[in-house]
Amino acid sequence: xxxxxxxTHHDTHAEEHHHISLPQHxxxxxxxxxxxxxxxxxxxxxxxxxxxxxxxxxxxxLLYRNWYNPAFVAGSNQLSIPLGTVNTAVLITxxxxxxxxxxxxxxxxxxxxxLFLLLTILTGLVFLGVKYVEYSEKFEKHHVPGASFDxxxxxxxxxxxxxxxxxxxxxxxDMAQKTQIFFSLYFAMxxxxxxxxxxxxVLLCWLTxxxxxxxxxxxxxxxxxxxxxxxxxxxxxxxxxxPLLYLINRHPGA
Amino acid sequence: MSSQxxxxxxxxxxxxxxxxxxxxxxxxxxxxxxLIFTGVTVAAAFIDLHIFNPxxxxxIACIKAVIVIxxxxxxxxxxxLIKLTVAAGFFTFLILIFMTLTDYMSRAWGLW
Numbered sequence: 001x002x003x004x005x006x007x008t009h010h011d012t013h014a015e016e017h018h019h020i021s022l023p024q025h026x027x028x029x030x031x032x033x034x035x036x037x038x039x040x041x042x043x044x045x046x047x048x049x050x051x052x053x054x055x056x057x058x059x060x061x062l063l064y065r066n067w068y069n070p071a072f073v074a075g076s077n078q079l080s081i082p083l084g085t086v087n088t089a090v091l092i093t094x095x096x097x098x099x100x101x102x103x104x105x106x107x108x109x110x111x112x113x114x115l116f117l118l119l120t121i122l123t124g125l126v127f128l129g130v131k132y133v134e135y136s137e138k139f140e141k142h143h144v145p146g147a148s149f150d151x152x153x154x155x156x157x158x159x160x161x162x163x164x165x166x167x168x169x170x171x172x173x174d175m176a177q178k179t180q181i182f183f184s185l186y187f188a189m190x191x192x193x194x195x196x197x198x199x200x201x202v203l204l205c206w207l208t209x210x211x212x213x214x215x216x217x218x219x220x221x222x223x224x225x226x227x228x229x230x231x232x233x234x235x236x237x238x239x240x241x242x243p244l245l246y247l248i249n250r251h252p253g254a
Numbered sequence: 255m256s257s258q259x260x261x262x263x264x265x266x267x268x269x270x271x272x273x274x275x276x277x278x279x280x281x282x283x284x285x286x287x288x289l290i291f292t293g294v295t296v297a298a299a300f301i302d303l304h305i306f307n308p309x310x311x312x313x314i315a316c317i318k319a320v321i322v323i324x325x326x327x328x329x330x331x332x333x334x335l336i337k338l339t340v341a342a343g344f345f346t347f348l349i350l351i352f353m354t355l356t357d358y359m360s361r362a363w364g365l366w
Contacts, residue, residue, distance in 0.1 A: 033273060040336055048343035055347050062351075063358060081296065088292050096285040099276075099326045106275040225328075232326045236319045242292075243311035247299035 024220040036222060043226040047233050054237050057189050061244060064185065068178040074154050074168055075182030076248035078143060080134065084246040087130045088238065094123035095235040098228050105224040110217040113224070117208040120231070124201050131194055138183070145184045151176035186245055193241060196234045203227060274331045284325045291318050 029035035065072045101116035142150035154176035157168035171179075207227055210216065216224050295314040299307065324330040329340055 036273065037333055037335065040332065041339060044336060044339050044343070048339070048346075051343055051347055052350070055350065059351060059354060062355075081299075085292065085296050089289060092285065092288045092292065095322065095326055096281060099281045099284075100278055103276060103278055103281065229327050232322050235326075236322055239318045239322070240312075240315045243295050243299070243315050247295065247307075247311055249307070250299050 022220070023215075024222065032219075036225075039222045039226060040229070043229050047229060050233060054189075054192070057185070057192065058240065058244075061185050061189065064181050065248070068175065068181060070169065070171055071154075071175050071178035072182045073249040074157075074171055074176075075179040075186070076245060077168060077250070078138075078141075078153075079186075079246045080137075081246055081250070083130055083134055084242055087127050088242045090123050090127045090130070091235055091238050094120050094127065095232050097123060098231045102221065102225050102228045105211075105216045105221040108217045108219065110211065110214060113211045113216060114208060117204055117211055121201055121204045121208065124197055124204070128194060128197060128201075131190065135187075138187075143179075143183055144187070145180040149180050149183075151179065154179050189241055189245070193234065193237050196237070200227075200231055200234060203230075276325070276328060276331065280325060284321055287321060288318055291321075 025032045025035060029038065097116045097119040101113055101120060104112035104116055138144050141153070142148050151171075151173065154168070154171045155173055157166045157170055159165065160167045204227070207216075207223060210223070291314055295311055298310050298314070301307075303310065323340065329337060
């Protein structure tokens with residue numbers, strides 16, 4: 001059968017017409033598999049543009065980290081590892097629920113699908129909540145780049161009461177100014193990531209509403225599957241952001 | 255595959271693979287693995303390994319990303335077209351990073 005040209009449409013017209021209205025098999029695709037693959041292909045092309053977009057930010061980070069390493073170390077030590085770790089776990093959990101949502105749509109379990117989508121939304125909101133706590137601390141300490149940025153903590157680091165030593169290597173005023181570059185990148189990268197999550201949560205609410213209506217419980221899973229790809233992509237961005245921003249240098253000797 | 259006799263163009267085309275539903279067990283295994291690697295990367299950050307600290311951090315992040323791409327994003331079960339698309343995208347990205355870095359590094363040779 002391989003490589004033979006099959007030119008027989010004659011006995012298939014009736015079937016073709018009753019397929020025509022299925023959302024998982026639109027009339028311009030030969031098979032459901034072909035439509036599914038075309039959809040995944042398109043979604044991946046979009047995600048590749050996203051990789052290039054975030055890639056530019058990561059590259060800026062790479063260069064400035066090498067040029068102003070002491071400033072990046074001091075800036076990174078301002079971030080909370082416990083909060084960052086918890087948020088990483090929260091986001092991985094969110095991706096896990098999303099993956100289970102795709103499974104629930106595949107096996108056509110409407111209740112489970114809605115439940116998993118809601119859990120994905122909930123964990124996404126928890127992530128953004130923790131992010132809000134972290135951001136507000138930066139505003140309070142004047143560690144947001146701009147006119148009111150305060151370098152005093154980097155020039156005169158506080159003394160650790162337990163060891164009696166400085167908590168941080170003091171930086172020259174010149175280098176201390178460069179912590180603004182770290183925080184600029186921190187806000188740009190995590191902010192862009194958070195924006196993607198906010199967009200994702202809005203889309204999730206819409207998908208949950210449609211799932212509740214039963215749109216995805218009769219074999220049509222493409223919107224859930226492709227949104228899953230987007231959500232996992234956002235996960236991956238954070239998987240790189242977390243070690244690069246939070247774990248630069250934790251000087252165990254100090 | 256809905257019908258054998260229908261599908262004039264694609265039965266002879268082996269690229270449209272049978273669709274596969276990934277089971278929750280796989281997802282649970284992936285989830286636990288990702289959490290373990292998160293713990294490892296935090297623990298590794300507190301050990302002083304000099305230049306190897308960032309290398310290990312990025313290596314673990316890459317491992318986690320590959321696991322997510324292969325299993326959560328189903329790439330391992332996809333057709334060659336999708337696999338090639340994903341691989342080509344990351345390859346292009348690495349070329350961009352590599353070529354740009356050669357420029358930056360050679361301009362400030364010895365100063366970095």
